[in-house]
Amino acid sequence: MALGEFDLIRRYFQHPLAQPGVHAGVRLGNGDDCALLQPGPGQVLAVSTDMLVAGRHFFPDVAPRALGHKALAVNLSDLAAMGARPLAFVLALALPQIDEPWVQEFAAGLLALADAHGCALVGGDTCAGPLNVCITVFGELPPALALRRDAALAGDDLYVSGSLGQARLALEALRGRWRLPEAALVRCRQRLERPEPRLALGQGLRGLAHAAIDLSDGLLADLGHVLRASGVAAQLDVPALLASPAVGPDVRALALVQPALALTCVLAGGDDYELLYTAPVAARSALERLGRELGLELSRIGRIVAATDAGPQCSLVDERLQPYALPPGVELKGFDHFA
Numbered sequence: 001m002a003l004g005e006f007d008l009i010r011r012y013f014q015h016p017l018a019q020p021g022v023h024a025g026v027r028l029g030n031g032d033d034c035a036l037l038q039p040g041p042g043q044v045l046a047v048s049t050d051m052l053v054a055g056r057h058f059f060p061d062v063a064p065r066a067l068g069h070k071a072l073a074v075n076l077s078d079l080a081a082m083g084a085r086p087l088a089f090v091l092a093l094a095l096p097q098i099d100e101p102w103v104q105e106f107a108a109g110l111l112a113l114a115d116a117h118g119c120a121l122v123g124g125d126t127c128a129g130p131l132n133v134c135i136t137v138f139g140e141l142p143p144a145l146a147l148r149r150d151a152a153l154a155g156d157d158l159y160v161s162g163s164l165g166q167a168r169l170a171l172e173a174l175r176g177r178w179r180l181p182e183a184a185l186v187r188c189r190q191r192l193e194r195p196e197p198r199l200a201l202g203q204g205l206r207g208l209a210h211a212a213i214d215l216s217d218g219l220l221a222d223l224g225h226v227l228r229a230s231g232v233a234a235q236l237d238v239p240a241l242l243a244s245p246a247v248g249p250d251v252r253a254l255a256l257v258q259p260a261l262a263l264t265c266v267l268a269g270g271d272d273y274e275l276l277y278t279a280p281v282a283a284r285s286a287l288e289r290l291g292r293e294l295g296l297e298l299s300r301i302g303r304i305v306a307a308t309d310a311g312p313q314c315s316l317v318d319e320r321l322q323p324y325a326l327p328p329g330v331e332l333k334g335f336d337h338f339a
């Protein structure tokens with residue numbers, strides 16, 4: 001007998017973390033008309049939603065365990081970028097049919113990441129339709145410490161965590177536009193399909209960083225959101241960026257044979273899920289300590305400056321702050337669903 005909607009939910013989406021009395025932030029989990037959440041004293045809720053659409057955000061034949069992971073990871077990445085701690089999430093899922101082994105794997109990837117970050121699945125909606133996964137996350141944080149996009153100040157340093165471009169490189173390879181050695185493809189595909197949300201970094205940046213954003217659409221595009229919101233401009237030190245750990249070994253190897261594609265991956269790659277943030281110069285040593293504590297590379301890649309008549313723009317500069325000339329063929333436009 002085929003499984004019905006409610007059996008499916010009971011079997012795969014009852015999260016032990018959401019059972020009564022298990023999670024301090026969850027007063028009531030799923031099963032009623034609403035879940036009831038309780039942020040800690042002095043904390044407010046941080047809320048964000050992101051949808052993953054088959055063919056648009058992922059290949060329809062992607063491993064279901066990876067899809068479950070990524071659907072939650074991209075949402076937790078938004079909490080990280082705000083400096084919030086995860087509490088709970090709801091899952092809206094459209095499935096073309098009930099394929100139990102598929103759902104079991106999907107739920108395993110989803111709930112493993114949820115458990116790793118203490119984020120309880122407290123509700124959702126399940127229906128038949130083209131494969132689509134929409135998650136809304138709820139986190140908590142003291143409101144005065146939120147890392148807002150509009151808080152960058154002229155004089156701030158500009159930083160990025162981890163490394164950029166591997167997810168885009170994997171996408172280019174999977175689409176047959178670039179051939180990668182097998183081992184490099186495995187590593188880059190891991191970055192595309194199983195991003196790790198930088199939650200510890202986001203919370204560590206509270207009180208140190210001014211503005212932050214997570215990189216989903218590409219470095220320059222997402223930096224643009226911060227600059228517009230803050231009414232400032234930026235100088236991106238391209239040589240510093242290219243020499244930094246933000247360019248990992250696989251993109252560095254690509255740069256030797258195809259520099260324009262490597263620069264596209266770094267500057268406009270998309271799907272990176274690293275944090276971009278600004279911080280005052282006085283925070284440099286505290287940030288170095290934080291990076292060491294977390295075992296995460298934090299690269300200083302430029303600075304925030306006052307907006308000029310040209311508006312809230314990012315200029316690409318060399319070591320002497322002169323315009324940096326990119327090789328022909330570099331694509332700088334970030335991901336836009338309708339462009």
Ligand SMILES: Nc1ncnc2c1ncn2[C@@H]1O[C@H](COP(=O)(O)OP(=O)(O)O)[C@@H](O)[C@H]1O
Nearest residue numbers: 047048049050074078081213214215216217222
């Ligand atoms: N359909 C919508 N209705 C209301 N607000 C939306 C909608 N889509 C996006 N937004 C808001 O617009 C802002 C930018 O969205 P987006 O680029 O998706 O952010 P992110 O990269 O953090 O996911 C966010 O604050 C988001 O909440």
Ligand SMILES: Cc1ncc(C[n+]2csc(CCOP(=O)(O)OP(=O)(O)O)c2C)c(N)n1
Nearest residue numbers: 050055056057058059216217269270271335
């Ligand atoms: C099959 C497939 N095609 C394209 C991409 C690349 N891609 C799709 S959406 C996206 C940007 C992030 O998605 P969006 O919906 O803009 O997320 P948000 O900025 O709202 O977090 C990228 C780089 C992909 N990951 N998989």
Ligand SMILES: [Mg+2]
Nearest residue numbers: 049050051216
């Ligand atoms: Mg979004």
